[in-house]
Amino acid sequence: MKNKYLVLVLVLALLATFAFTGCASKETEVTEPEVTEPVATEPEVPAEKVLIFARSGDSVSLDPSNATDGESFYVARSVLDTLVDYEVDNTNIIPALATSWGTINEEGTIWEFKLREGVKFHDGTDFNAEAVKFNFERWMFEDNAYRYPGENFEYWGYMFGGYPGIVKEVRVVDDYTVQIELFTPSAPFLSNLAMPSFAIMSPAAFEQYGADIFKNPVGTGPFQFVEWIKDDKIVLEKNENYWGEGPLLDKLIFRTIPDNSARLLELQAGTIDMMIGLSPDDAQIVADDPNLDLYLRPSMNVGYLAMNELKAPFDDVRVRQALNYAVDKQSIIDAFYAGLAEPAKNPLPPSLWGYNDNVEAYEYNPEKAKELLAEAGFPDGFETTLWAMPVARPYMPQPKEIATALQQQFAAVGVQAEIVTMDWATYLEKGQNGEHDTYLLGWTGDNGDPDNFIYVLLDQDNANIGSAGNVAFYKNQEVHDLLIAAQIESDQEKRAELYEKAQLIIHNDAPWVPLVHSTPPIAARTAVKNYVPHPTGGESTFWQVDIEN
Amino acid sequence: MKKKNLAEGNNEVTGLWANVFKRLKKSKTSMFGLLIVIILLFTAVFAPLMAPHDPIVGQLALRHNEPSMEYIMGTDSQGRDVFSRILYGARISVEIGIISVGIALILGTAMGVVSGYYGGKVDTIVMRFVDIMLAFPTILLALAIVTILGPSLTNAMIAVGIVNIPRFARIVRSSVLSVKENEYIEAAISIGCTDFEIITRHILPNCLAPILVQSTLTIGTAILEAAGLSFLGLGAQPPISEWGSMLADARGYMRQAPWSVMYPGVAIMITVLGFNLLGDGLRDALDPRLKE
Numbered sequence: 001m002k003n004k005y006l007v008l009v010l011v012l013a014l015l016a017t018f019a020f021t022g023c024a025s026k027e028t029e030v031t032e033p034e035v036t037e038p039v040a041t042e043p044e045v046p047a048e049k050v051l052i053f054a055r056s057g058d059s060v061s062l063d064p065s066n067a068t069d070g071e072s073f074y075v076a077r078s079v080l081d082t083l084v085d086y087e088v089d090n091t092n093i094i095p096a097l098a099t100s101w102g103t104i105n106e107e108g109t110i111w112e113f114k115l116r117e118g119v120k121f122h123d124g125t126d127f128n129a130e131a132v133k134f135n136f137e138r139w140m141f142e143d144n145a146y147r148y149p150g151e152n153f154e155y156w157g158y159m160f161g162g163y164p165g166i167v168k169e170v171r172v173v174d175d176y177t178v179q180i181e182l183f184t185p186s187a188p189f190l191s192n193l194a195m196p197s198f199a200i201m202s203p204a205a206f207e208q209y210g211a212d213i214f215k216n217p218v219g220t221g222p223f224q225f226v227e228w229i230k231d232d233k234i235v236l237e238k239n240e241n242y243w244g245e246g247p248l249l250d251k252l253i254f255r256t257i258p259d260n261s262a263r264l265l266e267l268q269a270g271t272i273d274m275m276i277g278l279s280p281d282d283a284q285i286v287a288d289d290p291n292l293d294l295y296l297r298p299s300m301n302v303g304y305l306a307m308n309e310l311k312a313p314f315d316d317v318r319v320r321q322a323l324n325y326a327v328d329k330q331s332i333i334d335a336f337y338a339g340l341a342e343p344a345k346n347p348l349p350p351s352l353w354g355y356n357d358n359v360e361a362y363e364y365n366p367e368k369a370k371e372l373l374a375e376a377g378f379p380d381g382f383e384t385t386l387w388a389m390p391v392a393r394p395y396m397p398q399p400k401e402i403a404t405a406l407q408q409q410f411a412a413v414g415v416q417a418e419i420v421t422m423d424w425a426t427y428l429e430k431g432q433n434g435e436h437d438t439y440l441l442g443w444t445g446d447n448g449d450p451d452n453f454i455y456v457l458l459d460q461d462n463a464n465i466g467s468a469g470n471v472a473f474y475k476n477q478e479v480h481d482l483l484i485a486a487q488i489e490s491d492q493e494k495r496a497e498l499y500e501k502a503q504l505i506i507h508n509d510a511p512w513v514p515l516v517h518s519t520p521p522i523a524a525r526t527a528v529k530n531y532v533p534h535p536t537g538g539e540s541t542f543w544q545v546d547i548e549n
Numbered sequence: 550m551k552k553k554n555l556a557e558g559n560n561e562v563t564g565l566w567a568n569v570f571k572r573l574k575k576s577k578t579s580m581f582g583l584l585i586v587i588i589l590l591f592t593a594v595f596a597p598l599m600a601p602h603d604p605i606v607g608q609l610a611l612r613h614n615e616p617s618m619e620y621i622m623g624t625d626s627q628g629r630d631v632f633s634r635i636l637y638g639a640r641i642s643v644e645i646g647i648i649s650v651g652i653a654l655i656l657g658t659a660m661g662v663v664s665g666y667y668g669g670k671v672d673t674i675v676m677r678f679v680d681i682m683l684a685f686p687t688i689l690l691a692l693a694i695v696t697i698l699g700p701s702l703t704n705a706m707i708a709v710g711i712v713n714i715p716r717f718a719r720i721v722r723s724s725v726l727s728v729k730e731n732e733y734i735e736a737a738i739s740i741g742c743t744d745f746e747i748i749t750r751h752i753l754p755n756c757l758a759p760i761l762v763q764s765t766l767t768i769g770t771a772i773l774e775a776a777g778l779s780f781l782g783l784g785a786q787p788p789i790s791e792w793g794s795m796l797a798d799a800r801g802y803m804r805q806a807p808w809s810v811m812y813p814g815v816a817i818m819i820t821v822l823g824f825n826l827l828g829d830g831l832r833d834a835l836d837p838r839l840k841e
Binding site for chain 1: 605606607609610612626627628782786787788798800801802803804805
């Protein structure tokens with residue numbers, strides 16, 4: 001019965017539209033026999049498929065080469081492509097904008113990439129070898145004309161050791177062949193190129209937007225950028241001319257909802273379709289809800305407390321070790337991770353090759369901590385600051401709570417820490433400037449190579465004020481030599497050995513209190529299909545995600 | 550007032566305050582307000598003796614315990630006793646009330662007296678400045694001030710104090726304007742009293758009633774505003790057991806531990822209610838038109 005009425009209404013509506021359009025053009029051509037046909041086709045017009053993805057913080061920049069935070073990469077991954085990419089659920093390299101590659105000289109310092117033909121940027125210009133060269137030179141050279149004030153290209157520095165770092169030259173061989181020559185061979189080079197920071201943007205867009213490129217990204221990805229309302233949402237729409245498979249969605253919207261529980265309530269209400277930054281406490285609620293699916297991202301991260309060695313008393317190794325002894329990691333995990341984490345003792349996660357399991361973790365021992373502090377000249381402890389990030393991170397779903405717990409544990413050994421927090425972009429910036437005493441942060445691996453953890457986070461090359469990835473400002477020549485040797489070495493077993501040695505030295509120098517390796521939970525409505533959480537956390541699989549309306 | 554007592558030939562020498570209290574006693578709601586305020590003050594003073602647990606240090610293993618005999622209001626996400634934190638929170642609230650209202654009172658009264666007593670250009674300048682401040686929504690102005698000073702409990706108190714200056718300035722000014730016209734002021738001027746003497750000896754004492762009412766009412770709103778700032782993370786920083794920040798911290802656990810959200814909220818509500826009831830009662834009691 002109801003269907004009959006629906007059909008009737010549709011027929012009437014169609015008649016009306018026909019009548020009106022008829023009136024507008026030629027009245028005589030209004031014919032009746034066609035009436036039933038359009039009714040049959042009406043339900044086949046698919047509704048727009050929109051997926052709303054919610055997270056706790058907004059992107060810092062939509063130009064990923066100038067971002068270091070996951071929030072920025074989530075969006076960049078869908079708009080821009082890199083030369084090579086990772087498989088959907090691991091960090092093995094697959095072709096993306098480059099279809100094949102290899103080193104062409106004996107030392108392994110010249111890489112040649114064959115590029116995909118017929119790919120167009122969202123602005124309609126061609127993707128070719130010139131575009132690749134353009135982007136690389138922008139990242140490499142500090143005097144490049146397309147480097148705008150305030151742009152630091154931190155990741156380029158982290159991964160390639162400076163500007164231009166290990167990259168000597170980028171050469172255009174022909175329209176679809178590009179050569180990259182390095183000063184020294186680099187084992188993680190290819191894995192590095194798959195990182196979202198080294199995504200190719202349209203050179204024409206730089207002419208059009210200039211310094212505003214950071215809020216107008218133009219790439220070749222499955223989705224193109226529509227608008228960014230700061231601290232509210234970023235809207236992307238389907239790229240009809242995408243070179244790869246998909247996308248199945250018409251629109252992809254990234255919303256910022258800072259509060260974890262508010263985000264979950266919205267998910268349950270159906271106003272958003274997916275959320276990251278689920279409090280582990282709420283994971284059970286999601287698992288029990290028939291309308292929601294719980295996903296667990298494979299663990300490839302570390303959450304840590306960095307102690308700024310540029311500031312007293314953290315220049316004293318005994319103080320740093322004391323704080324390591326003062327922290328009860330297990331109680332923090334039980335309280336704030338609902339068991340979805342394991343205590344950390346190294347900067348590397350155990351899932352990565354090169355992890356040194358022989359390192360003996362600093363046990364929870366407040367007495368020992370007090371002894372060390374007394375030895376270092378602080379029998380009554382000292383006052384310091386504890387910086388806590390304002391947003392939920394995959395490796396730290398409740399930073400403020402964890403900071404409060406740490407504050408109590410430090411107080412138990414006499415160290416009075418004041419918790420300091422500010423907005424996310426400022427937090428990162430001040431951290432890079434070394435303004436903190438102790439600083440909570442973490443890292444989700446970008447490319448499955450240990451270099452991406454240890455070199456980025458603890459090498460002296462990355463302890464430069466203003467762009468530091470090494471926010472402990474830890475400098476050790478021996479570690480540096482080991483890490484550089486590991487970059488040049490191509491044999492993975494030998495590399496693993498070098499990383500194991502480096503981890504032992506780092507353990508003894510204790511620049512961090514390594515806290516946890518977490519397994520971040522993600523929640524989505526059951527209508528969301530084909531979603532695969534990637535270990536790197538850079539949501540790169542939205543091209544294959546579908547949603548049932 | 551005194552004149553009236555004399556006229557009635559009352560044998561009992563009742564002062565202004567005794568009289569006020571007598572009238573206050575007649576209103577049940579204001580007595581209830583007074584009771585709440587007294588309990589709050591008592592709690593604030595004796596919190597360390599009353600609190601069964603440490604308000605700052607908790608045991609993570611005991612987090613989100615339901616209310617029980619041991620923890621009568623349950624525990625929060627850090628395993629701290631909510632009841633003890635509420636008791637200590639009363640201290641912070643009283644502190645906020647006294648300090649921020651103190652700031653508003655001193656600066657606002659000074660501005661109001663100067664502007665009302667001298668009049669003319671001084672009056673115009675001071676009052677336009679007050680108008681500008683009044684043009685901002687209080688919480689917004691407080692936010693701006695805290696953002697400049699940096700988030701901390703002290704700065705939140707200062708901010709709340711500053712945003713409440715205009716209320717005092719206006720009220721004091723209008724009282725000064727009416728008091729100024731009295732003959733005893735004229736007399737004081739004629740015997741050569743200095744402006745300072747006139748203001749402190751003759752004008753201010755006669756403006757006391759509205760200031761008192763305003764102070765009581767403002768303590769309520771000040772506590773609320775400071776709690777609001779703390780809720781937004783701009784006031785008390787962890788681990789201070791301030792009610793607003795307790796509310797903010799517990800908000801994420803509304804489902805797992807509703808008690809940790811409920812009790813700080815109730816505490817804020819009751820306290821503000823207490824001050825408002827008392828303030829209203831005082832206003833009535835001090836209103837000269839309501840004299841018997």
